[in-house]
Amino acid sequence: MLRCTGYATETAQAPLAPFTFDRRDPGPTDVQIDITHCGVCHSDIHTARSEWGPSLYPCVPGHEIVGRVAAVGSAVTRFKAGDLVGVGCMVDSCRECAACKADMEQFCEKGMTGTYNSPDPHTGGHTLGGYSKAIVVDQHFVLHVPEGLDPAAAAPLLCAGITTYSPLRHWKAGPGKRVGVVGLGGLGHMAVKFAVAFGAQVALFTTSPSKIEDAKRLGAHEVILSRDEAAMAKEAGSFDLIIDAVAAEHDINAYLNLLKLDGTLVQVGAPEKPLPVQVFSLIMGRRSFAGSLIGGIAETQEMLDFCAEHGIGPDIEMIRMDEINTAYERMLKSDVKYRFVIDMASLPAAA
Incomplete structure (x- = not known):
């Protein structure tokens, strides 16, 4: 198992705080990513505070993830160590239904697996998101981030x-x-x-x-x-x-x-x-x-490539991981132009 640090909330009323947990080791088709940046989405607040229905706790939010590939499984063909990559709002789907076969995994008829707050078939628990040092994701749901994009500004592209x-x-x-x-x-x-x-x-x-x-x-x-x-x-x-x-x-x-x-x-x-x-x-x-709900993996890659070609990116404000609770309160007051991005270098290493 991969020991990992992150920030989580234990209840709908509790603030986010340091949290240590285990990620699965990469399987044959998995990509292990060292996270460098994670965007802060309004849905992170809704989920952390159970505003869209009961959430699964502990909750580690974050689905606008950019980082570098640290390791790949034996059957991975699309990525190699050192690649700049991204992970958005989903990390799995059935890949067999009509929606999945049409490259619209977000509408998977059996339900896509969210990057956080979804049942995790690999662990038997639930998925934990990008407010963390690392993540392990099947290669199908990992995206190439063009090197011409600023990694910090690329993060919110994975959702917003x-x-x-x-x-x-x-x-x-x-x-x-x-x-x-x-x-x-x-x-x-x-x-x-x-x-x-x-x-x-x-x-x-x-x-x-x-x-x-x-x-x-x-x-x-x-x-x-x-x-x-x-x-x-x-x-x-x-x-x-x-x-x-x-x-x-x-x-x-x-x-x-x-x-x-x-x-x-x-x-x-x-x-x-x-x-x-x-x-x-x-x-x-x-x-x-x-x-409309996000986009499929192929369309998300198309969007990233379009942004690189046309020089498009979000307006961001970088924050430290320990500033996340203040960032949530500022977001509720619309006090950000226009997306917070967490510098994951500010997150301490696992003990």
């Missing part, structure tokens, strides 16, 4: 990046399309960057006048204050696609009404409580209200 890239690609954002992005946070700022890179006309919706200039710096062609009823009314029926990245309660109908005929609003933010949808917001204009 693919979560916004995938729906923009699926609903064909591009030249001639008007795309709206709701919320300028970890997800929203990546949605703006990708939509602009795809050639769409991009508008950012925000409740905060203080974010207008930053949204324009990130590439948004226009910024609309969603609390301005007149400004919202002026935009009615004018968007082909809206990506909603807000993870708090809000009026979804205000944005559905901005869609063109056959337009689509895709929800990628995950509020704790249901969002009420008025039927007439949908049937008047044959509008669609959709959801």
